[in-house]
Amino acid sequence: MNQIHPSAYVSSNATLGEGVEIGPFCVVHDNVVLADRVSVGAYCELGVTGPNSASSNQLLSIGADSLIRSHSIFYAGSSFGESLTTGHRVTVREGTKAGKGFQIGTSTEIQGDCTVGDYVRFQSNIFVGKSTEIGNYVWVLPYVILTNDPTPPSNVLIGCIIEDYATLCAGSIILPGIVVGTHAVVAAGACVTKNVEARVVVAGNPARTRGEAKDIMLRDGSARAAYPWTRHFSRGYPDTVVANWEKSKGE
Amino acid sequence: MNQIHPSAYVSSNATLGEGVEIGPFCVVHDNVVLADRVSVGAYCELGVTGPNSASSNQLLSIGADSLIRSHSIFYAGSSFGESLTTGHRVTVREGTKAGKGFQIGTSTEIQGDCTVGDYVRFQSNIFVGKSTEIGNYVWVLPYVILTNDPTPPSNVLIGCIIEDYATLCAGSIILPGIVVGTHAVVAAGACVTKNVEARVVVAGNPARTRGEAKDIMLRDGSARAAYPWTRHFSRGYPDTVVANWEKSKGE
Amino acid sequence: MNQIHPSAYVSSNATLGEGVEIGPFCVVHDNVVLADRVSVGAYCELGVTGPNSASSNQLLSIGADSLIRSHSIFYAGSSFGESLTTGHRVTVREGTKAGKGFQIGTSTEIQGDCTVGDYVRFQSNIFVGKSTEIGNYVWVLPYVILTNDPTPPSNVLIGCIIEDYATLCAGSIILPGIVVGTHAVVAAGACVTKNVEARVVVAGNPARTRGEAKDIMLRDGSARAAYPWTRHFSRGYPDTVVANWEKSKGE
Numbered sequence: 210m211n212q213i214h215p216s217a218y219v220s221s222n223a224t225l226g227e228g229v230e231i232g233p234f235c236v237v238h239d240n241v242v243l244a245d246r247v248s249v250g251a252y253c254e255l256g257v258t259g260p261n262s263a264s265s266n267q268l269l270s271i272g273a274d275s276l277i278r279s280h281s282i283f284y285a286g287s288s289f290g291e292s293l294t295t296g297h298r299v300t301v302r303e304g305t306k307a308g309k310g311f312q313i314g315t316s317t318e319i320q321g322d323c324t325v326g327d328y329v330r331f332q333s334n335i336f337v338g339k340s341t342e343i344g345n346y347v348w349v350l351p352y353v354i355l356t357n358d359p360t361p362p363s364n365v366l367i368g369c370i371i372e373d374y375a376t377l378c379a380g381s382i383i384l385p386g387i388v389v390g391t392h393a394v395v396a397a398g399a400c401v402t403k404n405v406e407a408r409v410v411v412a413g414n415p416a417r418t419r420g421e422a423k424d425i426m427l428r429d430g431s432a433r434a435a436y437p438w439t440r441h442f443s444r445g446y447p448d449t450v451v452a453n454w455e456k457s458k459g460e
Numbered sequence: 461m462n463q464i465h466p467s468a469y470v471s472s473n474a475t476l477g478e479g480v481e482i483g484p485f486c487v488v489h490d491n492v493v494l495a496d497r498v499s500v501g502a503y504c505e506l507g508v509t510g511p512n513s514a515s516s517n518q519l520l521s522i523g524a525d526s527l528i529r530s531h532s533i534f535y536a537g538s539s540f541g542e543s544l545t546t547g548h549r550v551t552v553r554e555g556t557k558a559g560k561g562f563q564i565g566t567s568t569e570i571q572g573d574c575t576v577g578d579y580v581r582f583q584s585n586i587f588v589g590k591s592t593e594i595g596n597y598v599w600v601l602p603y604v605i606l607t608n609d610p611t612p613p614s615n616v617l618i619g620c621i622i623e624d625y626a627t628l629c630a631g632s633i634i635l636p637g638i639v640v641g642t643h644a645v646v647a648a649g650a651c652v653t654k655n656v657e658a659r660v661v662v663a664g665n666p667a668r669t670r671g672e673a674k675d676i677m678l679r680d681g682s683a684r685a686a687y688p689w690t691r692h693f694s695r696g697y698p699d700t701v702v703a704n705w706e707k708s709k710g711e
Numbered sequence: 712m713n714q715i716h717p718s719a720y721v722s723s724n725a726t727l728g729e730g731v732e733i734g735p736f737c738v739v740h741d742n743v744v745l746a747d748r749v750s751v752g753a754y755c756e757l758g759v760t761g762p763n764s765a766s767s768n769q770l771l772s773i774g775a776d777s778l779i780r781s782h783s784i785f786y787a788g789s790s791f792g793e794s795l796t797t798g799h800r801v802t803v804r805e806g807t808k809a810g811k812g813f814q815i816g817t818s819t820e821i822q823g824d825c826t827v828g829d830y831v832r833f834q835s836n837i838f839v840g841k842s843t844e845i846g847n848y849v850w851v852l853p854y855v856i857l858t859n860d861p862t863p864p865s866n867v868l869i870g871c872i873i874e875d876y877a878t879l880c881a882g883s884i885i886l887p888g889i890v891v892g893t894h895a896v897v898a899a900g901a902c903v904t905k906n907v908e909a910r911v912v913v914a915g916n917p918a919r920t921r922g923e924a925k926d927i928m929l930r931d932g933s934a935r936a937a938y939p940w941t942r943h944f945s946r947g948y949p950d951t952v953v954a955n956w957e958k959s960k961g962e
Contacts, residue, residue, distance in 0.1 A: 236484050259529070318584055356630050361689075
């Protein structure tokens with residue numbers, strides 16, 4: 210049985226699964242599909258379309274067991290796998306397709322036409338320009354900016370590509386079209402102007418390669434390498450995923 | 461005929477033109493003037509005043525054919541020309557005066573007492589300190605910070621001045637009182653501590669001049685210069701504006 | 712007598728003092744304690760708990776004479792002294808304990824388990840990671856990032872420590888566990904990777920010590936030192952506080 214707060218406006222054309230919760234003062238438009246056990250916080254608007262939107266006839270599809278926290282905005286024309294979890298005030302424009310277990314932090318904005326793999330974790334206040342491609346198990350820390358126009362303003366739009374298991378640390382800026390390789394680490398505050406090879410660390414403005422990620426030690430006194438992080442960090446991932454990491458030694 | 465959502469609170473002292481739309485859960489206070497065909501999304505509060513506000517008897521004036529997207533906040537005591545377009549969660553404090561065709565991206569904050577020329581485009585999550593002066597046709601990309609106190613905290617307040625056609629790229633920081641010259645380009649991640657001459661490019665932290673903007677090529681394989689951008693980019697500008705650029709060769 | 716807007720939902724289990732104001736479309740949950748003369752703007756949600764929150768039985772306590780501006784979110788399990796003042800869209804997670812006269816700017820996010828002293832001023836869009844410790848009379852300018860995981864992702868969490876009277880300027884990034892000493896100044900755009908001694912200025916990426924704070928002059932033509940700022944700046948502080956600064960020569 211669904212719980213719709215009496216102050217919410219939910220279109221009769223929206224499709225709701227079982228056990229859906231919609232909080233106070235929400236607006237759910239036509240063409241929204243919420244799978245079973247999706248929970249939506251207060252003041253959210255789902256299925257937005259508008260004058261600059263080509264998505265008015267397209268679905269917004271949210272997978273089962275998802276949690277969308279308050280004040281978030283999702284446009285029509287995007288789809289998310291099961292177990293999406295968002296912070297507050299998230300904005301997702303049209304045309305984004307994300308896999309399972311996607312976490313999006315408070316105030317993060319995804320500008321549209323992006324692809325996001327499985328179990329990706331975006332923290333707070335990240336900006337993801339149109340046409341960005343994000344692999345699986347990627348981590349993006351607060352205030353990272355993923356750009357797409359190499360000479361603004363122009364009609365050239367080249368999204369960044371962030372490969373599996375990469376970590377983009379707080380406040381880093383990734384220039385248009387940059388490829389960040391698998392298991393690479395972009396340090397806090399880095400301004401990345403060249404492609405980043407797999408398994409290296411880059412830092413600085415402009416960012417330069419500072420060494421191999423595997424040479425960074427965990428700061429817990431254990432004398433273990435911090436990267437690949439899959440060897441020591443598993444919080445929140447499904448057992449099957451972690452078992453695979455262990456089989457492959459997390460690489 | 462106006463469309464006011466039944467859940468919205470609109471003061472009887474507000475002045476509404478023809479064809480105005482007010483979305484769900486909006487609050488429109490006294491002294492708000494919305495010209496014809498202004499559309500306001502959900503959860504917006506217009507005409508805010510408060511204990512720190514000197515603007516309680518002043519108007520908030522929004523020009524015709526404007527679109528204010530959801531969760532935005534405009535204080536009393538500011539005015540905007542026709543065709544204002546905002547993203548979501550915009551905040552504009554009192555005392556700002558902006559020209560025609562102003563675009564303000566999602567989560568951008570304008571702190572008040574600013575002047576903004578015609579056809580200025582602010583993208584997402586920009587911070588504009590009090591007393592900033594922005595010319596015409598300026599572009600500001602995501603997460604740019606325009607500061608105003610040279611030795612915080614102090615009672616000295618020196619706003620930045622951004623001249624016509626300048627481009628401030630993503631994540632750049634402009635220090636108090638800096639003048640960025642016409643057609644100049646501030647690169648992504650630059651921390652600008654000295655005035656920027658017209659038509660140059662600056663980059664780095666601290667930012668240094670790296671050359672002439674005209675020497676940067678478009679990344680579309682066309683062998684054309686990217687700057688002045690008015691020679692190749694006209695999306696969304698009125699025909700009369702573009703015709704003037706062509707006459708003057710865009711400079 | 713309290714003024715609760717008719718559209719607000721206020722739990723009968725919440726505790727409200729005298730002269731409390733609750734704005735339109737607010738949600739006030741159980742276990743919220745608002746002292747006398749607390750004013751809450753529109754669209755605020757107070758006392759949030761959730762699946763990732765350990766605070767469901769804990770109080771959210773807001774001191775007397777506080778102003779919480781619109782669209783703000785406070786979780787259960789935090790407490791604030793008298794005269795809290797926030798901008799719009801502030802987010803405070805559980806487990807934070809703050810003193811008197813705390814100011815939090817628009818869109819700032821405090822992730823929880825933080826301690827904040829008396830008369831601290833956070834400006835707009837600041838990110839404060841879990842377990843940060845902030846002293847008294849600290850200033851944090853817009854878009855500062857206070858991090859806590861030295862090798863993300865990991866289970867190591869080392870909050871930053873910002874000592875009394877320190878100033879963190881716009882867009883600076885403080886790496887995990889960094890201690891910024893009393894009366895120190897972190898320049899705009901600095902990426903701070905090492906502890907900052909008391910009374911020095913650091914700048915750059917990575918940040919380096921550039922000299923003594925006392926050698927920076929006010930930009931008002933007065934030939935006075937800008938730091939310690941307590942010698943020339945007192946706006947908004949109680950008379951008793953300012954008298955103490957004068958007695959101790961502001962140090």
